[in-house]
Each structure stands twice: as C-alpha cells, then as structure tokens.
Amino acid sequence: IMKRRLLLVSNSTLHGGGYLDHCQQQIKDFFGKQVTRILFIPYALHDRDAYTRMARDKLKTLGYEVDSVHEAADPVEAVRKAEGIFIGGGNTFRLLKNLYDNNLVTEIRTRVLQDGVPYMGSSAGSNVATVSINTTNDMPIVCPPTFSAIGLVPFNINPHYLDPDPHSRHMGETREQRIMQYHEEPETPCVLGLREGSMLLVEGHKATLLGSTQARLFQRGKTTTEYAPGSDLSFLLTDAH
Amino acid sequence: IMKRRLLLVSNSTLHGGGYLDHCQQQIKDFFGKQVTRILFIPYALHDRDAYTRMARDKLKTLGYEVDSVHEAADPVEAVRKAEGIFIGGGNTFRLLKNLYDNNLVTEIRTRVLQDGVPYMGSSAGSNVATVSINTTNDMPIVCPPTFSAIGLVPFNINPHYLDPDPHSRHMGETREQRIMQYHEEPETPCVLGLREGSMLLVEGHKATLLGSTQARLFQRGKTTTEYAPGSDLSFLLTDAH
Numbered sequence: 001i002m003k004r005r006l007l008l009v010s011n012s013t014l015h016g017g018g019y020l021d022h023c024q025q026q027i028k029d030f031f032g033k034q035v036t037r038i039l040f041i042p043y044a045l046h047d048r049d050a051y052t053r054m055a056r057d058k059l060k061t062l063g064y065e066v067d068s069v070h071e072a073a074d075p076v077e078a079v080r081k082a083e084g085i086f087i088g089g090g091n092t093f094r095l096l097k098n099l100y101d102n103n104l105v106t107e108i109r110t111r112v113l114q115d116g117v118p119y120m121g122s123s124a125g126s127n128v129a130t131v132s133i134n135t136t137n138d139m140p141i142v143c144p145p146t147f148s149a150i151g152l153v154p155f156n157i158n159p160h161y162l163d164p165d166p167h168s169r170h171m172g173e174t175r176e177q178r179i180m181q182y183h184e185e186p187e188t189p190c191v192l193g194l195r196e197g198s199m200l201l202v203e204g205h206k207a208t209l210l211g212s213t214q215a216r217l218f219q220r221g222k223t224t225t226e227y228a229p230g231s232d233l234s235f236l237l238t239d240a241h
Numbered sequence: 242i243m244k245r246r247l248l249l250v251s252n253s254t255l256h257g258g259g260y261l262d263h264c265q266q267q268i269k270d271f272f273g274k275q276v277t278r279i280l281f282i283p284y285a286l287h288d289r290d291a292y293t294r295m296a297r298d299k300l301k302t303l304g305y306e307v308d309s310v311h312e313a314a315d316p317v318e319a320v321r322k323a324e325g326i327f328i329g330g331g332n333t334f335r336l337l338k339n340l341y342d343n344n345l346v347t348e349i350r351t352r353v354l355q356d357g358v359p360y361m362g363s364s365a366g367s368n369v370a371t372v373s374i375n376t377t378n379d380m381p382i383v384c385p386p387t388f389s390a391i392g393l394v395p396f397n398i399n400p401h402y403l404d405p406d407p408h409s410r411h412m413g414e415t416r417e418q419r420i421m422q423y424h425e426e427p428e429t430p431c432v433l434g435l436r437e438g439s440m441l442l443v444e445g446h447k448a449t450l451l452g453s454t455q456a457r458l459f460q461r462g463k464t465t466t467e468y469a470p471g472s473d474l475s476f477l478l479t480d481a482h
Contacts, residue, residue: 013412093381094422133381134382135380139419139420140334140374141422141426142375142426143388146384160412172403178379178382179380181380185335
C-alpha cells in the first residue's frame with residue numbers, strides 16, 4: 001500500500017471545457033515522464049472504439065500513448081503488463097460487471113497496491129476504485145455479481161456531487177439525502193462527495209484534494225464536513241474510515 | 242391477468258402538497274368501497290414505524306384502515322390475507338431486498354395476478370411492480386439478490402421522470418441519456434417515464450394514463466413518444482413490449 005498512487009477524478013468533462021481539459025495538468029503531474037503508455041479501460045460506455053479514440057486523442061496531446069484493454073487479446077495479460085491504468089466514466093454498473101466478467105478486479109488491485117502501477121479513474125472509474133459502488137449516481141442498467149469494487153481505498157466516493165437546488169420543484173431525493181440513506185445501513189464506510197471540478201490524489205498513505213471545487217465528507221453518525229482544494233485528507237486512508 | 246388491478250403512481254408527494262394529496266381521488270376510485278383494510282409495505286424507508294404512521298393517517302382520511310406488513314408476525318400470511326396492497330416509495334434497492342428477504346415477491350405476484358388483489362405502488366413501489374428495477378433513480382445502498390422485480394406488467398417504469406434542465410451546468414447524464422444507456426443493453430423492455438403528477442391505472446388488459454402531467458415512452462430502437470393524461474396505453478401490456 002505504500003506504493004499506491006491514485007488520481008480519482010469526479011468528472012471527465014467540466015461545463016464549457018473539453019474531455020479531461022480541467023484535469024490535464026494533474027494528469028501530467030500524476031503519470032509523469034516515466035509512464036509512456038497508459039492502459040485505458042472503456043467498459044463503462046457501449047461504444048468502446050469511439051470512447052478509446054477520444055481518450056487516445058486527448059492523452060496523446062499530453063504525451064501518452066493509449067492501449068485499450070478491449071483491443072487486447074488477453075485483458076488480464078494487458079493489466080499485468082500495464083505501466084499505468086486509466087478507467088473512464090460512463091455507467092458504473094456496466095463498468096463493474098465488465099471488470100468482473102473479464103477477471104480484472106483482483107488483477108488491477110494487485111497491480112496497483114503491490115506493484116505501484118498508477119491508477120487514474122474518472123467518474124465511474126473513481127467509483128470502482130473504492131470499497132463499493134453503493135454510492136454511484138448511475139442507473140442500474142445491468143447487474144454486476146456484487147457491488148464490492150476494486151477496493152484501493154477504504155472509503156466510498158460520490159462523483160459529480162451535487163448541492164440541492166433551492167428553486168427545484170422536483171421531489172426526488174437530494175444527493176445528500178441519498179447518501180444519508182446509505183448511512184442508515186449498518187457498517188457503511190464514509191463517503192467523499194467530489195463536486196465536478198475536484199479530484200483526490202492518493203500517494204501511499206497521503207491523500208490530497210485537488211482541483212477547483214470543495215468536497216463534502218459524509219461520515220455515518222457524524223455531521224458532514226466541507227474541505228477546500230489543497231486539504232490533506234490522509235485520515236480517510238486509515239482503517240477507521 | 243384479467244383480474245389484475247394496479248395503480249402505479251410516479252411520486253408520493255407533489256411540490257406544494259401533502260403526502261398522497263395529488264392522487265387521493267384516484268386512490269379512492271381505485272380501492273373503492275369493497276376494500277376496507279389496506280396492507281402497507283414500508284420497506285423502502287428505514288423508519289418503518291414513522292412511515293406507517295404517515296400512510297395510516299393519510300389513508301384513514303380516505304376511509305381505509307392500514308395494517309403494516311412489518312407489524313405482522315408472518316409477512317407472507319399478511320399478504321395472503323390482504324384485501325389491498327400499497328407499497329410506498331423510498332429506496333428501491335432496499336425495498337426489493339426486503340421483499341426478497343421476506344419471501345414476498347412471488348406471494349404478491351400470485352395475489353395480484355391470480356386473486357385480483359388491488360395493488361397500489363408509489364415511486365419505488367411502482368418500480369418493483371414492473372419487470373425489474375433497472376430503471377430506478379435510486380442509489381444502490383444495498384444489494385438485492387437480483388434486479389428482477391414482481392413483474393405485474395411486461396415493461397419498466399421510470400418514476401419521477403425529469404426533463405433536462407437547459408440551464409444546468411452539471412455534466413452528469415440526463416434522465417433520458419440514462420434510459421438510452423439501458424436500451425443499449427440487449428433485450429431490454431420499454432420504459433415508461435412517469436413525470437411527477439402522473440400515474441398509470443391498469444385494469445386487466447387495459448392501461449390508462451392518469452394525473453396532471455404527460456408521460457414519455459422509451460422503446461428500444463425507436464423514437465420516444467409523449468402521452469397526455471387520459472391516453473390509452475393498453476398496448477404496453479402485450480408481450481411485444
């Protein structure tokens with residue numbers, strides 16, 4: 001776990017910008033110059049070819065070549081050889097089901113935690129990096145074998161975290177109410193609500209909030225807390241969380 | 242199936258009104274005077290006692306006594322004896338898990354389809370009446386054994402259906418995009434998006450849209466269609482849908 005390096009991004013695209021524009025500096029800082037090829041996992045979207053083209057085009061401008069796991073003859077072998085991993089956003093249920101169907105969950109965990117392969121996730125790709133996908137916003141369009149995920153950190157993330165709209169007349173639950181309902185269930189881990197524009201950098205036992213927006217932390221039985229960009233969130237990596 | 246009677250409501254509370262106010266006339270028309278006691282299923286919310294009190298108070302003003310399944314020594318027996326069933330809203334995953342944990346899914350299906358017991362659902366309670374909960378809006382806070390639901394109709398519902406907000410800067414998928422993603426998966430049934438204020442009345446092989454708002458129908462590989470209150474949607478009950 002000392003080798004663990006993660007960049008968990010709330011959202012792939014920020015309003016008014018292009019794909020991964022808002023986090024491109026953090027991506028370059030994260031993968032650095034040692035990594036030259038990144039293994040992309042496009043499982044969260046239906047059109048994997050188109051998705052891979054988009055990721056490949058963008059990451060090329062940052063100096064990285066992209067191999068997609070769906071183009072590999074053996075996906076497990078592709079993970080075993082990867083210098084860096086990027087799991088893109090889309091539907092979290094579809095993503096997790098495909099990761100299990102291709103036997104990649106344990107393999108990715110091993111590569112990241114034991115071999116120190118840097119892992120970047122965006123939206124659904126951040127959800128699956130955590131304990132479970134119990135706090136995704138997505139529609140359950142397919143059923144994965146379990147909601148347990150790769151487990152690279154001991155807490156959950158809610159990407160695209162959204163504050164209530166005071167003018168809304170819609171009566172569906174707010175995001176906060178949904179996360180509170182999660183914490184009505186026993187032994188549920190804390191949930192970091194990453195607003196669009198924010199991301200979490202994890203290096204070994206250190207976690208830092210990056211980006212342009214605050215994050216909101218939900219802990220079972222405690223009041224919620226706001227954290228500004230630059231905050232040290234390393235306490236989330238201890239077992240108690 | 243000729244005996245089937247369902248009232249599937251999009252939302253329990255409409256903006257500016259009280260609990261079940263917006264559909265109280267339809268509830269009275271639906272259960273009528275033959276039904277005197279309604280079996281309430283509060284499994285979608287954590288505080289079942291408080292939820293039952295709310296349902297009991299409201300339905301009493303409409304002339305019905307309420308028994309809650311969570312107060313029964315034997316939930317299956319309570320369903321077997323029920324004159325009418327009402328499943329309330331809340332979290333759809335929690336609701337479906339509790340229905341399976343208490344062996345009620347098959348029992349309710351039998352009572353409604355074979356014995357003609359009237360079934361009212363609201364929000365999550367409408368989701369579980371359909372083929373599956375694949376088109377719920379809720380957070381997957383617990384994992385039911387399957388997403389397959391009671392199956393009283395051969396299509397799915399999206400309750401609280403929401404049109405895109407043209408002014409939003411939020412980059413999460415719109416409701417329509419989410420349902421489109423569901424239809425990227427093979428052999429997925431059509432989805433009736435019930436906006437807040439609308440409800441579907443099913444009597445045998447006849448289905449009618451009631452309430453104050455339009456519904457939007459999504460069919461795999463076809464363009465979406467809008468239906469006004471009063472529309473005959475009986476075609477949804479045939480096997481082709």
